[in-house]
Amino acid sequence: MHDSQGPAGRPGLVAPPHQRLGRLTCVAATILLIVSVLTGAGSFAGSAQAATAGPCDLYAAGGTPCVAAHSTTRALYAAYGGALYQVRRSSDGRTQNVGVASAGGVADAAGQDAFCAGTSCVITVVFDQSGHGNDLAYQGPGGAGGSDTPASATSEALTVGGAKAYSLYINPGNSYWHDGHASGMPLGSAPQGAYMVTSGTHVNGGCCFDYGNSETDRKADGAGAMNAIYFGTSCWFGGCSGTGPWVQADLEYGLYSGGSQSWNQNQRAFTSRYVTAMLKNNGTSQFALKGGDAQSGGLTTLWNGALPPGYSPMKQQGAVILGSGGDCCATNTNQSLGTFYEGAVVSGYPSDATDNAVQADIAAAGYSPGSGGAGSGPLHAIGAGKCLDVPNSSTGNGSQVQIYSCSGAANQTWTATSSGQLTVYSGSSRLCLDASGKGTANGTKAITWPCNGQPNQEWSRNADGTVTGVQSGLCLDVGGASTANGAPVQLWACNGQSNQQWKLG
Structure with missing residues (x-):
């Protein structure tokens, strides 16, 4: 379902160092980070307070570091102080990067508001916080190539830990892409994990609201060429419980709610305002799908078992896709809509303990609707x-x-x-x-x-x-x-x- 060139250039960003830890150190660090998040040390109290640990700190501690990390709402590392995304205003075509109000904190929405005052703005680039350079440019003329357009920068305001932020609010014809095959993205049958925070209220059944690993040629290259999270109301093979939306795996040539084309009795809909969606795939035999309310509670395991027939081994190509299927945008056939707040792609197969720690961090971040106050x-x-x-x-x-x-x-x-x-x-x-x-x-x-x-x-x-x-x-x-x-x-x-x-x- 997917899309060729990445952005022509990007501003230099200083990313925090991330090193793999030894096995025993990883276990200890993960436990300490989980404890800090569950006791509230990782929560935000407005934009001025940085997190003790962000999702990508937790993944690194678990031995599965982020190789692509994107958000329009907050930093995904406690030490990250760079740009989150770029906006372009219609009045004069100028662009400006929107960063965080403080290292590890929430987006500087006030800076965007000042820049876009009296005119309209679109989001042209979502920057990679991992240091791998996997910045996502919109799929269209002047962006990553293709026929899509950038999303409005002001469609949805919200608060994160009490501080104002904006989502990446994608409607049909909006999408983002980057060729990351030489920038650390998992290739071939290498194991990969991914998560995103999305919305259960802004969804449709158009193909395909995805985030993850896609084709570098933006063509449907066969089973296993993709490894991306799908969230929406499309159920290709029938038998999904309820009316959706569902967390599924877009593995190319199919959206899978489980390990086959038949009904998955554990699949369920997620209709909350903010939803956590997770996918992990060891590349040869097993994948798992999880979902949860991004404001509170834990994760529900929707599938943890064999890959569908014909998908072993995986054949990942390493492009990063957001807001469309991978073969969509040369002819402007992208019909999906959805909301993206944050997400990451990681190298390796995350443990369940790491998944739970990331969900706890997301819930502690304080996603809440509305802006402007009562x-x-x-x-x-x-x-x-x-x-x-x-x-x-x-x-x-x-x-x-x-x-x-x-x-x-x-x-x-x-x-x-x-x-x-x-x-x-x-x-x-x-x-x-x-x-x-x-x-x-x-x-x-x-x-x-x-x-x-x-x-x-x-x-x-x-x-x-x-x-x-x-x-x-x-x-x-x-x-x-x-x-x-x-x-x-x-x-x-x-x-x-x-x-x-x-x-x-």
């Missing part, structure tokens, strides 16, 4: 000088909201909740701002609807004044940039215009 008051449409209004003070379901002269009335008083909702009225009349029909297309109506906890009722209030739908990544927009009373409000692709800027209170 608050209540009128939601001002900046471009029009009016307020978001429920027509005729309706308390019925499905009213499309509009802009109207500000009055301070109840039908213009909105409350931003800690879970990212925007509510109007109170008590039994309480309603939520809702993307009608869970729509993700331009022109989707913004309506009021009973609050139900679904992602089409979750909103991110961003520093640039936009309000973006968590499910769609689209901006709350005054139709036709109108300034007239009664102008309808809808969802539309973010464009940096004043009819997409709002202020609460």
